[in-house]
Amino acid sequence: MKPFAIAGIQMKVSAVVSNVEMMKLKIDITMNLYPWTQMIVFSELCAFGPLTHAAQAIPNNFEAEMRAKAKEYGIWLLPGSIFEKSEGKIYNTATVINPKGKIIKRYRKMFPFYPYETGITPGNEYCVFDVPKVGRFGISICYDMWFPETIRTLTTMGAEVILHPTMTGTIDREIELSIVRAMASVNQCYFFDVNGLDTGGCGRSIVCGPDGRVLHQSEGTEEIIPLELNIDRVKRSRELGILRLGQPLKSFRDHIKSGKFAIYQPNIPTPYLDSLGPLIKPTRLDKLAELKIKETTLEKQTAPIHYKGDTIK
Known part of the structure; x- marks a missing residue:
């Protein structure tokens, strides 16, 4: 068994004032209550909230303070x-x-959560890192996981644990919980999803094991989530199958070598996807209806008129 203890911090996030001092306090509390913790994970945009006016260059004082805390507790x-x-x-x-x-x-x-997270430029590099004598970890943020290719890529890079800071306060949180379970199972990995509260999300953080089963699910209150993961379970699942049954990673490996995923080849036409229209923010239904009426009226004005077998234009 290769145990590794991770604590997720589900905390209130303000969009008005800095949350950095509270993050530091949460680290102190966690390490005093659970001194065996080896890693701490916070939610997406926890430090300064979800508004872009707080954007700043990196490196910065926030990183320096977090570096000091990591070193203080090792x-x-x-x-x-x-x-x-x-x-x-x-x-x-x-x-x-x-x-x-x-x-x-x-x-x-x-x-980025387009068309809502406007003004944010997407990154283009995957992120994995090794914890010596423990395993390989991958980083994913919030909406990334809605695109299975991202988690699959981290997995093919060897990730055994996916760390997933998120900031979801919308009614699709229930859907996300099922996605976490699916990503954990089809990729046979641990998935550690940490959501915030208030302007940082609606909570309900979730942690799943490599068989997709829920190890812990929070509710809508502040919580410290300390869990000791057995990283050997990932290797065992990938070698012997999920519950000694399906071996999706091996099957995926064998299938991609045949080159049968044509949709991922360069310059492959995708007429159906193109027919879906542009990526836009939905508007009010009455506005859509008004637009539809205008389009219908225009069609009638330009359509030919049929009268007793004759066509009048």
Whole structure:
């Protein structure tokens, strides 16, 4: 058994004032209550909230304070994410800090929540890192997981645990809980999803094992989620199958070598997907109805008129 203890922090997030001091306090509380914790994970945009006016360049004071906390307790730390300013663009960026207080990785969210998360530039690099003598971890942020290819790519890069800071306060949270279970099972990995509260989300953080079963699911209150994971379970699942049954990673491996996933080949036409129209924010139904009426009226005005077998234009 290769045990590794991760604590998720589900906490209230303000969009008006900085949440950094409260994050530091939560780290202190966690390490005093659960001193065996080896990694702490916060929710997406936890430090400064979901508004882009808080965007700042990296490195910055926030990273410095988080590095100091990681070094103080000798823990791995993923302090959620922040909006990062870089070369005139804004990214949603998460930082990975090791127990010596060194930054070893930064990850930019690949799928901003368009058309709602406007003004955010997507990242283009996957992020995995190794915890020595434990295993390989992958980073995914919120909407990323709605695109199975992202988690599958992290898995093919060897990730055994997916760390997933999220910020969901919308009514599709129930759907996300099922996606976490699906991603954990089809990729045979641990999936550690941490949501925030108030402007940081509706809570209901969830952790699943490599068989897709729920190890813990929070409700809508502040909570520290300390769990000791057995990383060997991932390897066993991938070698022997989920519950000694399906072996999806092996089947996927064997299938991709045949090159049968044509939709992923360059320049393959996708007429149906193209027919869906542009990526736009939905509007009021009465506005859509008004637009439809205008279109119908225009069609009638330009259509030919049939009268006693004759056509009048």
